[in-house]
Amino acid sequence: MEHITLLLAIVIVTALVFDFTNGFHDTANAMATTISTGALKPKTAVAMSAVLNLVGAFLSVEVAKTISSGIVTEEGITPEVIFAALVGAILWNLMTWLIGLPSSSSHALMGGLIGATIASVGVSGVNGGTVVTKVLIPAIAAPLVAGLSAYLASRLTYRIGRNADPKATSKGYRAGQITSAGLVSLAHGTNDAQKTMGIITLALVAGGVLVPGSNPPMWVIVSAGLAIAMGTYLGGWRIIRTMGKGLTDLQPQQGFAAQTSAASVILASSNLGFSLSTTHSCSGAVMGAGLGRKGGVVRWSTATRMFVAWGLTLPAAGLVAAGSEFVTKQGDWGVAAVAVFLVASCVAIWFISRRQVVDHTNVNDVDAGDDEPAGVVTTAMAAVTVPPTAAAIAAEELKTTIPAPAGSSAEPASPAAV
Structure with missing residues (x-):
């Protein structure tokens, strides 16, 4: 680590920030159904998920190899390019978290990396065959396979x-849900934590610290595992609400089926080195389980918004990353400008999110009819003051002007009696 420059250190820190956002953005994948059915209390669920995410980060490095040496060519890739890619991925994660839509952190990272690479060295810097076989095809197949299985x-x-x-x-x-949720969390660690390991390894190769084809160093594995675990413990409550209550209403049987199916797909893809979207897998499984119960329904309005977000992930993150790369090319001031833009955007999104707080205390408060928090509807109704009618006003005046008979304990006449 003695050869790490200031720029490379900034890239590594930014990668760990992305890993952190990945954690709280994707907590819903493992724990939304467990929380929505009451199998575990919200804080207990995210704590268990965080620990198992950390454990999963140490089980394999196949996905990390795909990221670090498969998606883009190592020639011409600089730390500035990777920094720009991370900016695009982080901002997409935060924007979709703000509106409570489960989208793929993995595809945000891929889109950012592809966009920044094209802006830097052109289309030749992207391994198109790898993108198709290990990113796009799994993106389509994963929710279908997980959904059918569930x-x-x-x-x-x-x-x-x-x-x-x-x-x-x-x-x-x-009880089965708790076990299957743990399996999904473990699978998430084996797949998603490795993406950050891969991107940091790619940065170290680009910076000349590691030789091409190197595996992630142990300190990279540990730091990536800790970052995603801390993010998971924070809890992405907005997306948990959407996954747990917004897509469909699940009973424990369905929750167990959804989580088991998703975990199977994710673990299989990790062993094959596919950079699979855990969000796509888990969302597909939740919808499949929702339809698996007689009378079960899927709220297609929410699902449609989610599908649109999935389709926009790669190009949106790629465009932001390409713009960031254009600025970073201008020199040190460009890198500083992009860093300031990233920090300012993150702070702004956080302040906007405080206008309507979603946390472990109200994550399940959703009205099934319109996907709005039940508390919001109740509060709005309570705030409406109905003006008294003329008859009610007259009755009140009569009660105050006509005294009760002496010695009588009778209550004043009701408006109806008057």
Whole structure:
């Protein structure tokens, strides 16, 4: 680490900030259904997820290799390019978190890296074949496979338990949800934490600290694991609300089926080195499980907004990254300007989010009809003052002007009696 320059240090810190946002942005993937069905209390759920994310970060480096040596060519990639890519990914993560939409942190990072690389060295700097086979195809296949698996698993669980005691069945599946949620968290650590490991390794190669093709150093693995664990513990409550209550209403059987299906897809992709979107997998599984129960529905208005966000992720992050790369090319002042822009944007988004706070105390307060927090509707209704009618005013005047008979304990006449 003695050869790390100031610019490279800035890139590494920015990468860990992205990892942190990845953690709280994707907490919903593992814990939304567990929280929404009441299997675990919100703070307990995110604490368990954080620990297992950290453990998962140490289990494999296959995805990190895909990021560091597969998506873009190492020739012509500089620390400035990676910095610009991270700026695009971070801002997309924060914007989608602000509006409560589950989108892919992985694709935000890919889009940022591709956009910044094209702005720096042209299209030749991108390995198109790798992008198609290890990013785009899994992006389409993952939610479909996870959704179909969750649908079939939900149907099977209801068929098996159709003659069982509903209360006992629900209790058993709640316990199963806790186990499956832990499996998703572990899978998330093996897949998403490695993306930051890969991007830091790519920066170290670009800065001449590591030789091309190197595995992530141990300090990179540890720091990336800790960053995503801390972000996970913070809890992305806005997205947890959408995943847990906004897409569909899940019972414990469905939650168990969704989480088990998603974890299976994510772990399989990690072993194959596919940079899979855990968000796509878990969202697809939640929708599949929602349809797997007789009478179950998916709120397609929320799903449509989510699909639009998925489609915009790569180009939006790429455009921001390309613009950032154009500025960083101007020299040290350009890097400083982009850094100031990033910090100012993050602070602004945080202040905007304080206007309507979503946390562990109100994460499940959603009205199913319009996806709005129930507390907001109640407060708005309470604030409306209905003007008294003329009859009510007259009745009040009569009560105050006509005294009750002496010695009588009777209450004043009601407006209806008058």
